[in-house]
Amino acid sequence: MIMGILAFGTCLLVSFGMYQILAVVFALPSGKAREALKNIHGKQAFLQKIESSLLNPLAKLFEKLFPMSEYKKQRMTADFGRLERRETPERFMAMILARSFLIVLIGLIFVPLGSPILTLLIAATAVMSYFHATQDIRKKVEKLNHEIEAELPRLVESLNYAIPKNRDLIAFFEKYRKVAGTALGRELDQLVFDMKTGNHSVSLRNLDARLQIPNVSALIAILCGVHQGVNQRTGLLILEQDIRTQQRERLRREAERRPGRIKAASFILTVLMIGMFMVPLILLILWNLQSVGF
Amino acid sequence: MFEGLRDLIDANVAKAISNMRDRIDNRYWKDWCGVLIQCQTDRQLRFALPGIVQRLGETRRVQMEVDTTIRQQFGDYILTVLIVLGSIPLMSAMMPDWYAMLMNTIPGKITLAVILFAVLSTSVWVARVNRPVDVGGGKA
Numbered sequence: 190m191i192m193g194i195l196a197f198g199t200c201l202l203v204s205f206g207m208y209q210i211l212a213v214v215f216a217l218p219s220g221k222a223r224e225a226l227k228n229i230h231g232k233q234a235f236l237q238k239i240e241s242s243l244l245n246p247l248a249k250l251f252e253k254l255f256p257m258s259e260y261k262k263q264r265m266t267a268d269f270g271r272l273e274r275r276e277t278p279e280r281f282m283a284m285i286l287a288r289s290f291l292i293v294l295i296g297l298i299f300v301p302l303g304s305p306i307l308t309l310l311i312a313a314t315a316v317m318s319y320f321h322a323t324q325d326i327r328k329k330v331e332k333l334n335h336e337i338e339a340e341l342p343r344l345v346e347s348l349n350y351a352i353p354k355n356r357d358l359i360a361f362f363e364k365y366r367k368v369a370g371t372a373l374g375r376e377l378d379q380l381v382f383d384m385k386t387g388n389h390s391v392s393l394r395n396l397d398a399r400l401q402i403p404n405v406s407a408l409i410a411i412l413c414g415v416h417q418g419v420n421q422r423t424g425l426l427i428l429e430q431d432i433r434t435q436q437r438e439r440l441r442r443e444a445e446r447r448p449g450r451i452k453a454a455s456f457i458l459t460v461l462m463i464g465m466f467m468v469p470l471i472l473l474i475l476w477n478l479q480s481v482g483f
Numbered sequence: 484m485f486e487g488l489r490d491l492i493d494a495n496v497a498k499a500i501s502n503m504r505d506r507i508d509n510r511y512w513k514d515w516c517g518v519l520i521q522c523q524t525d526r527q528l529r530f531a532l533p534g535i536v537q538r539l540g541e542t543r544r545v546q547m548e549v550d551t552t553i554r555q556q557f558g559d560y561i562l563t564v565l566i567v568l569g570s571i572p573l574m575s576a577m578m579p580d581w582y583a584m585l586m587n588t589i590p591g592k593i594t595l596a597v598i599l600f601a602v603l604s605t606s607v608w609v610a611r612v613n614r615p616v617d618v619g620g621g622k623a
Contacts, residue, residue: 339617342538343514346531347521354527364524368517429534437541440616444549447612451556454605455563461598462567466574468594469584476584 247287252279255286267399268330271375285322289315334402336372341404342432344373348408349425352415359384376400389416404432497523510617511539546616553612560609564602571595 212219218226257265257279265278274281296311344365351361359381366377376396383392390413397409411424484506489499497520504516515535521528575582585591 339510340514343518343531343535346534347518347528350527350530351525354525364521368520370513433538433541436538437545440542440545444545444616447549448552448556450612451553451560451609454609455556455560457601457605458560458563458567458598461601462570465567465570465585465594465598466581468590469574469578469581472584472588472590473580 243291244284244287247290248280248283251286251290252283255283257282265326267401268326271333271399272326272329281326282323285319288322289319292318333372334400336370337376337400338402338404338432339436340370340373341408342429342436344369345408345425345429345432348412349422349429352425353422356415356418358389358412358416389413404428404435407431511535511542514538542616549616557609560605564606567598567602 211217262278265281269276269278269281276284292315293312296308296315299305299307299311347365348361355361362377362381362384366374366381369377376399379399380392380396383395393409393412393416397406407428411421411428414421414424485499485503488502489496493499500516500520500523504513504520507513515532518528518531518535522532571582571585574585585595
């Protein structure tokens, strides 16, 4: 028996040694080299492996099962373009749906384990993560829009003083681009590129379609007039006043919301203080009831 | 700094203004410097500078109005915190049974922990009210 095991071990060692020698002689790739060739773009992280093996097939299925309306698709494509995301809206929605679906499936494990409440909680988390992911894109775009809107008064003011002297919109935007903020600057780059390579009015309308900000739409209408040779000084002045009034009112609205926060904090503390007095009282009552045999 | 940079290092005024602009993180300052840079090539744009100062004035006016309202509310909040925290030693002096229940039982300890957490978290939440108001939603 022992001799047999020793013979088997010797055979194994000899085979391994022969393999090593032959690998050197015939220049066979080592195991490490094969692994490196498999992951030529870097080793995949655990989450990436899950994504490629589980999420992607599910997402492909959901993409086919739940088609997106044309309006929503166009709006999301514009948003993705502004956020410099390369994936398609259908793919994005299918991915977040697949992710939520997987979370629900993981939650189902707790049903046979005897805690269905955990399953319900995980299902609620999955629903929340789905809505959070869908709203996240919108929030990021709104942040960009706020940045652009905050910069609009300066842009309109500059236009108001620069246009009477020189009606060249490309030259104006190129100069303004040098001092513009990040969000508006990116859009101006695109606008200047479009204006140089195509029609002025179409480029301006494309900018309007991308941003979908009411004040920008008004400005675009004025700029189209400027391009056609109409004197739009009054229009720019009125727009500037409108934007300024809107910003002032927005500031006031934001400011008026703040004292409410302090009131809410005081209310929470008051309720908790009542709770602090109620807990010992209830405990004492329960204790007394237990001591008399209830 | 601006003078030194312009006189001794680089005569490019636009670059010096740009350097100066990046030193202060304020929207209106950045706007003002931006227009000032544009003024180097278009003198007409100097008339746009007072508009930015006016907007800054409006923002400061709104900020001051909010500060006045907040100060009053802030006093009420601090009073509430003092009452909540002061009621614990007061309870030990006036109702020792209740105090013992609060300190020596699990539900009591949990209640105390929740209250202390609420005091800390609401104080952070309330402190953030003092941030300056801004049209862009970020820092003014």
